[in-house]
Amino acid sequence: MSSATNYNYGTAILAAFEYLLGRYPEVFVIGQGLWSPWYVGNSMTALDRKFGVERIIDTPVSEAACTGAAVGAALAGMRPIVVHPRIDFMLYAMDAVVNQAAKWSHMVGGQAHPGLTVRAIINRGGEQGAQHSQALHAWFAHVPGLRVVMPATVADARDLLIASVLSPDPVVYIDDRWLYDQTDDLPPIVELDLADVRPKVLREGDDLTLASAGHSTRIALDAAIRLAEQDVRAEVVDLRVLNPMNLDVVIESVRRTGRLLAVDGGWRTCGLAGEVIARVSEAIAPREWRAAPKRLTLPDAPAPTSRVLESIYYPGVPQAVAIACELVS
Numbered sequence: 001m002s003s004a005t006n007y008n009y010g011t012a013i014l015a016a017f018e019y020l021l022g023r024y025p026e027v028f029v030i031g032q033g034l035w036s037p038w039y040v041g042n043s044m045t046a047l048d049r050k051f052g053v054e055r056i057i058d059t060p061v062s063e064a065a066c067t068g069a070a071v072g073a074a075l076a077g078m079r080p081i082v083v084h085p086r087i088d089f090m091l092y093a094m095d096a097v098v099n100q101a102a103k104w105s106h107m108v109g110g111q112a113h114p115g116l117t118v119r120a121i122i123n124r125g126g127e128q129g130a131q132h133s134q135a136l137h138a139w140f141a142h143v144p145g146l147r148v149v150m151p152a153t154v155a156d157a158r159d160l161l162i163a164s165v166l167s168p169d170p171v172v173y174i175d176d177r178w179l180y181d182q183t184d185d186l187p188p189i190v191e192l193d194l195a196d197v198r199p200k201v202l203r204e205g206d207d208l209t210l211a212s213a214g215h216s217t218r219i220a221l222d223a224a225i226r227l228a229e230q231d232v233r234a235e236v237v238d239l240r241v242l243n244p245m246n247l248d249v250v251i252e253s254v255r256r257t258g259r260l261l262a263v264d265g266g267w268r269t270c271g272l273a274g275e276v277i278a279r280v281s282e283a284i285a286p287r288e289w290r291a292a293p294k295r296l297t298l299p300d301a302p303a304p305t306s307r308v309l310e311s312i313y314y315p316g317v318p319q320a321v322a323i324a325c326e327l328v329s
Contacts, residue, residue, distance in 0.1 A: 088132055150240065
């Protein structure tokens with residue numbers, strides 16, 4: 001692993017791979033395009049040359065086959081990482097993920113644990129159209145038996161991937177290409193227990209709470225900076241783990257601010273933002289709210305191909321600032 005302390009989001013993922021492959025011989029990686037920067041960016045550079053093609057297995061185009069093989073390997077005691085360079089095409093592997101990996105431990109009374117990690121990459125925008133632009137995190141968070149991780153920061157890109165692979169449970173780890181240009185200085189690696197990971201306050205404030213995950217946390221942080229220019233102090237809470245969902249930190253924040261804006265890069269109906277609002281509303285009495293909670297999401301429509309329409313379709317900082325100002329007005 002590089003001795004440099006400064007990483008971007010992609011090289012932080014690479015550092016996690018290097019750490020895991022170097023220390024745990026039962027870890028291997030399988031999927032499509034693993035040797036190609038076009039598929040996985042800078043997040044897997046030269047891993048095949050450093051650790052060998054028998055551990056960095058670039059497969060033919062069959063999402064179902066490579067994921068099913070990984071489930072079997074996990075049941076046999078290995079710790080596979082399946083990489084799907086587009087979360088959209090991971091849908092071909094749903095039986096292996098939802099009907100097999102998520103259910104095995106429950107169905108055999110905890111006597112078997114398919115501890116595999118499924119890395120699914122969100123790749124939106126750029127006029128790619130509806131079949132290449134989806135963020136399906138809410139789908140997987142709906143499934144009992146799957147841990148769902150969505151890192152927003154450079155540190156979590158590294159540390160939560162390591163925690164996912166070391167977890168005894170099946171994990172869907174979702175990273176977003178729109179975050180790859182973020183940079184940060186990272187401390188030495190400390191292995192985390194994924195079961196203990198909770199939401200984190202990334203920016204403190206007492207006027208309203210912004211709750212989000214993944215790339216939406218970047219939007220929330222940038223919106224908080226803009227709001228500070230208008231003397232609005234927004235607290236940003238990064239959810240980090242979507243399933244099992246623990247919103248204690250969000251609830252505590254909203255009890256202080258009395259206002260909540262849930263920001264999510266998924267669709268509105270049955271989405272993450274709605275679930276966050278519902279759970280917080282169940283925990284907080286009506287008299288504790290200063291304003292009714294709001295959400296910023298994608299519209300309930302497939303992604304457009306036109307660049308002009310994309311600029312309207314994807315929620316961004318101006319929309320988050322506008323809704324936040326409504327809440328505090």
